[in-house]
Amino acid sequence: MDKAIVFLGWSWRVFFVGGCLKSNGVILPDIVEQLGTTNSVVGLAFSLQYGVAYIIGPLTSLLLHIFTRRQVAVFGGCLVGASYIYCGLWLKFVHQLFFAFTVGGSGDSQVCHRLSCFLEYKQIPKKRWVYEVNFVFNFPSGIGNGFHMFAGYLNFCEHFYDNLGTAVSVGALSNFLGMATLPLLFQHLKMSFGLDNGLVLFGVILFNLIVSAFALTTPLRNPPRAKMVKVKQADKEEACPFAKENVVDKYDCVRNEKSRLHLYLQDWCAMFNHENLAVFMALEGLMFYIFVSWGLFLVSVGTSVGLNSDQAVLLSSAGGTGGLFGRLMAVVLFHYKRMNALTSTLFPLLCNSACFMGCAFLRSFYPIFLLAFVSGACIGVNSSGLHGLLPTVVCKFHFHQALATTAFIEGIAMQLAGFMSGKESALEAIAYYISFFWFSRDTAVVHQSEDKSRLPRGASPISSSITT
Template sequence: MAENLPEDSTDPWKYAILFSKFLLFFIDGGITKSFGVLLPDVVARYNSDFKTVALVLGLPSTMMFFTAPITIFLMKIMTLTTMATIGGLLSALPIICAPWAPSVYILGMMLAITGLGMALTFFPLLVSMNRFFSKSFIFANTLTLFGTTCGAFLVPVIIERSLEAYGYAGGFLILGGIAFHAVVCGALVRSPRERRRDNFISSDSDNAERDSLMAVPVSDQSEMEQTDRGNASIILQETVEEFKSEEENARSSSGNDSWCSCDSFLAHLKSFLFLHEPLYIVIAPAMVLQCFVQVGWMLFLVPHAEGAGIDQSNAVFLSSIAGISGIFGRILYLILLHLKRDNTIIFCFACVICASSFFFDFVSSSYIFLAGMASVQGFTVFIFDCLPHAMMKISIQNEENMPRAIATNSFIVGIGFLSGAVLSGYIYDVTSSFRVLFVVYGVLLLIITINLIIFKLIVQRKPRE
């Protein structure tokens, strides 16, 4: 299906769009990890519990995905550049004002606005990237995902030093200043500007027409002008009559408002994305389950090691080991994309390898074994981390549906993240075993693999039909 896509834009501005999306992911990853540094201070400041504060501090990333469908309606009243710039302001201002929030609930409302602002910037950037990188969208989007890893490594260190130097308010102000760079990301959004071949053809035809008119005698030119005037008057008269007939039809149909509203409702219903893109329906469950496994694994990797008897200081290093392995995993994925390997097959192998590591979790509880499993899981998790946007691009057959697909995809990712965090905690509360939880992740990864195989078979069969 990738061969039928239009070529990438020749506008050099596409690299600015690429950098903008990288920077936005840098901000998102940095905010998420920095809130882990600020969490104890927020608990002490508002005399709250960790569960409530963790939910509040997780609102920016969650709201960024859940509110993405709203941007579809905002596209009708403003440009993508305006939307993205306003989103950048909304991303930063609540974080800057967060130290003066009177309660943890007001803080939650402010951080929810931050998530909305990031959605207003994230959606235009993703749409613009699809316009600039029509054919290599998957490769370009994977490059920008490195921003999350870089932000997660660098920004928490900055915020930790800021807390020591400037205190609670100063740490939030510096984090808000980092988030303020989202305004730059939004201001860089614009459509591709390139001169097409048909423009040159039309200009050449205009010159040829002008030369032919210069070659016609003056008497013939006057006859041609009179003929043109007569034709123009006939066209003008027909236009006036057509306009009158449209007015009469509008008056006659003014009494049928209920039918019009019904027709408009049916038109909106028929424009629902799932009715036009059946392949997207097939792959949507894999997207939800992938986000479920990813967020659950990230939340419970360190507690799982602590439950196995590893002290906290050493258990924290498992996240660093998984993150470093994830960088190599994404590099390998980019190499495979450059070699034009099939995305579906890559994700299938990654899911099977990761599922095997979850199933082998019961073998040993030693730190070396858990570190090896964490490296394997990080290597593979950050490969199929690219699954939602990659499979969205492959499954959408009509490029005109891409804006709606991006918004719908963001909502699906939000559902996966939220359900993964909540249900993983519920499974542990019921079973009191991290090993059972990891086995559940392995089973879900096998279900994702089956879903990908079914999708691949349908795609291969469709061209034959």
């Protein structure tokens, strides 16, 4: 029963997260036109909401050494909900916007709502206001969201560690379901009630995010700190300068009653002795760069090649539906133990690059619609595969630290995606950015550990790296 509650809570959250990202793409051209600014600036504003939540992963991880997961998750969820209420009821001046965003992180729809409202109030010059929102107001806005998200996902991973690949693939179906449905809902609200009122109504719907904060099983007791945890030779004493006095023999990492910060740094240092982890984290960052670029700008790609707004929104639904199909493919691959470096990384990224390149040169609706579907399927397989294979790259002892550091790298990649992918007004540039990152790498995939004793069910190890 506990696993079912955790699974449903996480699925509920990723439904809205994916839908928000895609829905931002629906209004991105309107916001750019209304502000008289560039895709890069508005894309950065949208990506900050997600990027900051991931960037603070190490901070959240440190807090989880002090507080329980439930406390951190509920605190983050309350911050997000409180900022919605504050913005909706009392926001009239710029300093109040700063306060609300700093305290809780009001979420993507509220950012868009404040963009249009403050332009209407004309309280400060347009150009100056755009940059203040991007670099001052929005940066702290993902803090509450990050606390809420990371604690919940860590709890999800620990409940389904032995079947993480399959669990992530099935649970994340709701992520792409949100991508397929919420943009259509948001488009309907915008057409029926106007941009401002539609954003307010959409923000009310997104307030349901706080429900998932209570989906953590109660009360969660953190496992007792072990005096000794057996790990592989990758964590030998000589490879970790923080651990010398605590090592009983060359194969053991030992945790004693030292300060939490000391233990945190010690674990973080030893974590990178897993030789494939750095490459894996780089691939995670690349995957999130592509995902955010695809999520924010797919609708704009459609309009830039001559499609009308209704057809462009359908591209978003096609991508979300393709993502659902990709997640299902990942479930099958994990079930039959065929998920490995090739199927999780090499083939999906290569196919996805080809899809974006095709969108840059096509002008008719149905071929672009098909490519959007295929691209979504590739991203679904890639995302599920990388998340599910993390336990094959790092031992369970260092899983917590690896997850936090990976989240930080993903957040940085999101920030780059929101700004760089919108640099050109003709959004075909997305294809060239992705292709550059793909074809310039010497190593395409990580070679997984041969230690089958700690492989999650459905994962397939690869003993050597494969180069392009």
